[in-house]
Amino acid sequence: xxxxxxxxxxxxxxxxxxxxxxxxxxxxxxxxxxxxxxxxxxxxxxxxxxxxxxxxxxxxxxxxxxxxxxxxxxxxxxxxxxxxxxxxxxxxxxxxxxxxxxxxxxxxxxxxxxxxxxxxxxxxxxxxxxxxxxxxxxxxxxxxxxxxxxxxxxxxxxxxxxxxxxxxxxxxxxxxxxxxxxxxxxxxxxxxxxxxxxxxxxxxxxxxxxxxxxxxxxxxxxxxxxxxxxxxxxxxxxxxxxxxxxxxxxxxxxxxxxxxxxxxxxxxx
Ligand SMILES: [Zn+2]
Numbered sequence: 001x002x003x004x005x006x007x008x009x010x011x012x013x014x015x016x017x018x019x020x021x022x023x024x025x026x027x028x029x030x031x032x033x034x035x036x037x038x039x040x041x042x043x044x045x046x047x048x049x050x051x052x053x054x055x056x057x058x059x060x061x062x063x064x065x066x067x068x069x070x071x072x073x074x075x076x077x078x079x080x081x082x083x084x085x086x087x088x089x090x091x092x093x094x095x096x097x098x099x100x101x102x103x104x105x106x107x108x109x110x111x112x113x114x115x116x117x118x119x120x121x122x123x124x125x126x127x128x129x130x131x132x133x134x135x136x137x138x139x140x141x142x143x144x145x146x147x148x149x150x151x152x153x154x155x156x157x158x159x160x161x162x163x164x165x166x167x168x169x170x171x172x173x174x175x176x177x178x179x180x181x182x183x184x185x186x187x188x189x190x191x192x193x194x195x196x197x198x199x200x201x202x203x204x205x206x207x208x209x210x211x212x213x214x215x216x217x218x219x220x221x222x223x224x225x226x227x228x229x230x231x232x233x234x235x236x237x238x239x240x241x242x243x244x245x246x247x248x249x250x251x252x253x254x255x256x257x258x259x260x261x262x263x264x265x266x267x268x269x
């Protein structure tokens with residue numbers, strides 16, 4: 001997300017908004033203020049809070065908030081560049097450039113909110129501290145607040161902002177911790193290692209994304225079932241947990257144990 005923010009901040013502030021919309025009915029989450037109130041206003045650039053991108057207007061009266069979820073993609077198109085067929089949301093700028101949100105998924109989950117600064121603050125207040133740079137002390141407090149499986153806790157934006165399921169896989173692998181380990185069972189040394197892994201992995205991701213690397217070049221564990229672990233060479237494994245598929249190395253992370261599927265639907269079958 002940080003790489004997106006850096007790429008977008010200059011182009012979106014170059015010209016005032018000429019036309020806001022159209023927006024897919026499932027994508028636009030607010031109707032007051034109406035989208036058209038953006039027209040004629042200039043954005044100051046792109047900010048980020050966790051996995052959300054914020055585009056405040058220069059006059060300080062409105063904020064466009066975008067949450068891409070898993071499948072949403074934001075693209076800046078220069079005047080004359082071909083636009084995707086069925087965008088979920090479009091902001092057109094004077095001069096013809098466009099900010100386009102697409103979501104290649106049957107179920108639309110990405111969202112766009114047009115908010116007042118107060119509304120944006122209320123929307124963001126429940127977010128935890130930024131994961132990158134959180135540090136071992138604060139991370140320790142977060143981990144010990146309640147006993148939760150590490151993969152679920154790392155993904156919880158209210159606990160820690162900015163880690164999705166892919167990076168939870170990468171981070172736990174680097175920290176040599178089991179995705180199922182309970183957060184309250186970590187030793188101080190584990191917490192230290194996890195804190196270091198959060199910083200090193202998110203920094204690595206940021207650098208690769210800025211160089212334009214795709215998922216395949218970025219992730220070393222995520223979606224690599226059966227491929228050799230880049231540390232020990234053993235085949236990577238996967239397990240379904242809640243609504244996610246977790247990828248891990250049984251040798252590096254779980255002492256050789258294979259994790260069991262804990263989806264409730266499986267238990268009830
Ligand atoms: Zn390994």
